[in-house]
Amino acid sequence: xxxxxxGKWTVLNEVNIDKPGxxxxxxxxxxxxxxxxxxTLRANRTSQxxxxxxxxxxDPNKMIGQKFGKWEIIKYVGIKxxxxxxxxxxxxxxxxxxxxxxxxxxxxxQCTICHNRENARxxxxxxxxxxxxxxxxxxxxxxxxxxxxSAWRYYGARGIKVCDRxxxxxxxxxxxxxxxxxxxxxxxxxxxxxxxxxxxxxxxTHKENCNNRGEYPKNRKSRKRQ
Numbered sequence: 001x002x003x004x005x006x007g008k009w010t011v012l013n014e015v016n017i018d019k020p021g022x023x024x025x026x027x028x029x030x031x032x033x034x035x036x037x038x039x040t041l042r043a044n045r046t047s048q049x050x051x052x053x054x055x056x057x058x059d060p061n062k063m064i065g066q067k068f069g070k071w072e073i074i075k076y077v078g079i080k081x082x083x084x085x086x087x088x089x090x091x092x093x094x095x096x097x098x099x100x101x102x103x104x105x106x107x108x109x110q111c112t113i114c115h116n117r118e119n120a121r122x123x124x125x126x127x128x129x130x131x132x133x134x135x136x137x138x139x140x141x142x143x144x145x146x147x148x149x150s151a152w153r154y155y156g157a158r159g160i161k162v163c164d165r166x167x168x169x170x171x172x173x174x175x176x177x178x179x180x181x182x183x184x185x186x187x188x189x190x191x192x193x194x195x196x197x198x199x200x201x202x203x204x205t206h207k208e209n210c211n212n213r214g215e216y217p218k219n220r221k222s223r224k225r226q
Contacts, residue, residue, distance in 0.1 A: 007048055009036065009047065012026060013025050029048070071109070073087075083101055090113075137172050141162055144196065163198075176203070180203050
């Protein structure tokens, strides 16, 4: 038996295991080694390893060029956790890796950037400008651009500006996404003297935001009702 081939299997040597019958260590053409009963080999009940069988049933080369939503498969990456993975390119140019099963099941149709952009357009298109994310967007512009705003002296008057990219809600939403739920999340500038832009902003809790407001006077007296 040693040296004989059965399909893609080549018998390397006989091994002793606690099972009836003779067993052999066999190497597949892909270099995978398995222990197989001699009766199974002679009866042609196996001709290759499971990885080669899967590759034969689902030839990855046939997937190259196929489109799933906005994703286009451009490269076969390999098998991970028994699933084929491919490098995919979104219509916007973003590249990511997805497994074939998720693509076929439409679990992923586009990248996060395109997803956020579509959601932003939907908020305006369907008259949902009352959403908390949109309110934060408009409030940001008000305190930086409207001298009549009560917060103008802490922002616009100090030279704090909104970057050109965030002049439109779609771009703001694309960069920051939906306002996280819970704990009254607020839009915060990492550098209190910096402008509103993607690299200088983050979502934090309202309490953290209050602690980070270095531009406000510390002991402001509340106005009593007359």
